[in-house]
Amino acid sequence: MFEQTDPNQIQLTAEGELKHFITTEGLSLEILTEILDTADSFVDMSAKQVKKVPLLRGKTVVNLFFEASTRTLSTFELAAKRLSADVLNLNISTSSTSKGETLKDTLMTLHAMHSDMFVVRHSSSGAAHFIAEHVTPDVAVINAGDGRHAHPTQAMLDMLTIRQAKGEFAPLSVAIVGDILHSRVARSQIHALRTLGVTDIRVIAPNTLLPRHIESLGVKVYTNMQQGIKDVDVVMMLRLQKERMNSALLPSESEFYKLYGLTMDKLALAKPDAIVMHPGPINRGVEIASSVADCERSLILDQVTNGIAVRMAVMSMAMSGQAKSRPNPHEAGE
């Protein structure tokens, strides 16, 4: 009885440009390709002597991390600095919220400091949506991970890594292995892969780590790793949180490793030139064997490098879209 509007439209301006980056779901092939192309240009730049561009000069980027993270926070910080922005890192998991301040109050306070961009990580699904839609729609919001919902910059750096290694998306078979249930990374990867043209996307996990009706996202479900990994071009492993062992989801780490851990034996079932990826931090001997993690087919460190470029790309794109969608203060003043 309510008209269904596409909820993911909130990240676009009226002209269809990115003004927030909240989820890969619902973004067009053109926008995803633009992100990858823009990121490619920053990859080249990062190898040079002078690593800075002035795209975000004079802008204030606030990294708001309500959940601890080292790698995502540091790559976002580096990305913002390479775009010449002023950067403020706030680790809020230990400050305001423990004093009873609501998420909205925290955001409104930062908004009053004239921030231009919020990079947000939060343990609740929908947190980035909430901020972009209801709290500070005139500040560009970049989702750095919200609950189990989305981690779009991680997905895009994965896409960049795949494109660098494989060129085309359409002919690829891609397997995503491990804790799909709790994974925002997997959800964002699936949406991005589908839009970029991959038709054979497989998820591999025991039923306890699969969300209900995951096949509705357009993936094939395998509970047997040997069958699922057969002849794939890309193997994307997910991190298994140690605390899952205490919640009756799995009998033990060793049983999980035996059945779903990526070993050289299992990797041998994939295509000979298959690549291995992992969003990190990796649990050696839990979801991935050291020999696989360190082998030349593993692109785990390339992912980290690409992470900076992809974050620079979405930050510059969102800031440009956001600036265009804002009323010009000079015109308004006259």
Added chain:
Amino acid sequence: MNIHIKGGRIIDPANQLDQIADLYISDGKISAVGEAPNGFVAETTIDASDKVVCPGLIDLCAHAREPGPSQKGSIKTETMAAVAGGITTMITPPTTSPIIDNSAVAELIKDRCNEAGRMTIKPMGALTKGLEGEQLAPMMALASSGCIAFTNARLPIANSLVMMRCLEYAATHDLLVIFQAQDAALAKGGCMHDDSTCTRLGLNGIPESAETIEIARCLLLAEQTGVRAHFGQLSCERSVRMITEARERGLPVTADVSIQNLLLTDESVNGFNNDFHLIPPLRSQLDRAGLIQGLLGGSIQAICSDHQPHERAAKEAPFADTEPGMIGLETLLPLALLLVEQNMLDLPQLIEKLTSEPAKILGLESGTLTTGANADICIFDPTEEWTLTPENSYSRGKNTPFMNYPLRGKVSYTFHQGQQVFPQAH
């Protein structure tokens, strides 16, 4: 006070009455339908032409929030919302603060309700002390202080022996037990129906089994103990089938459903709209169809609002961090009229599920326009179009997806025991 309600379409399902006629009220009671009683001189005449005149609605589940967090609502504000919605009796859960597990709280609610002076509140008493699921609450004392039924709300009675004892004790005294069935472990941390929308949004799901497993346990124990049992706010098709099967075997069980679960599905949660964070959750299209089927087939006898007012801040957070529930007193009737508009049932059938059927479940004498009954009356214009706005709504909570939604069917007058309680007298 003699009141003459003139020319309305009188719908009184308990007496199978549906005709254009006059209604007469004397001394707070219905004194006649049709011809005026001898010597009746009207002090007030109300023109009800083109309007429906029916018994005041009886809402089987509405939170008034008093005693408790006054920023969410109070008996004063929520009874005003109720009568604006044509509701003259509402049943409130024991999840107040403090909990209704002793007579003092029940008496307080009765006093505050009398003070407000608009309608009848019949609280549900706690089934166990503190709703902790361990010791029996003093049900007879609570009953003598006005509690009409007993429930543990959605809080668990994990120990089946305790549950059995509660039901045995209630059965001893022929007390009605209301189940708001939810398995605590399966529902833990959940905030929406566990299905593909939930998977896409990455939210914690509540599977159907959270409801059906508990219904199965309650049905088996109700059968064993012979207690009168009512199941509130069903959300699953499978639950309806279980209730149907139990009724077919002759068990004295009844059920209700909230209007939102009859109209909406889990797809509404798309985009993390906090107004759709409800417990029980909105479920699939199949579940919705099953609930409608249950309503038409008689397994579900009543429709309630499941009114849950909240302050703004309670709904201003990421979806899972918000408090569940929506307000519904003022929209119960217009939303329920959509079922008539969609030809699922006719108007007298709908009125029955909002008046005489809930009265029958509770063993109340109200819910009818029988001569001599209390004059609890709702007069509404079934075609008037209007919208609920934060400004014109009476509930302290403004949390509903139907805010500013085009509604059809508006209450013109509400009478409680012969007193006009809506619109408020000046």
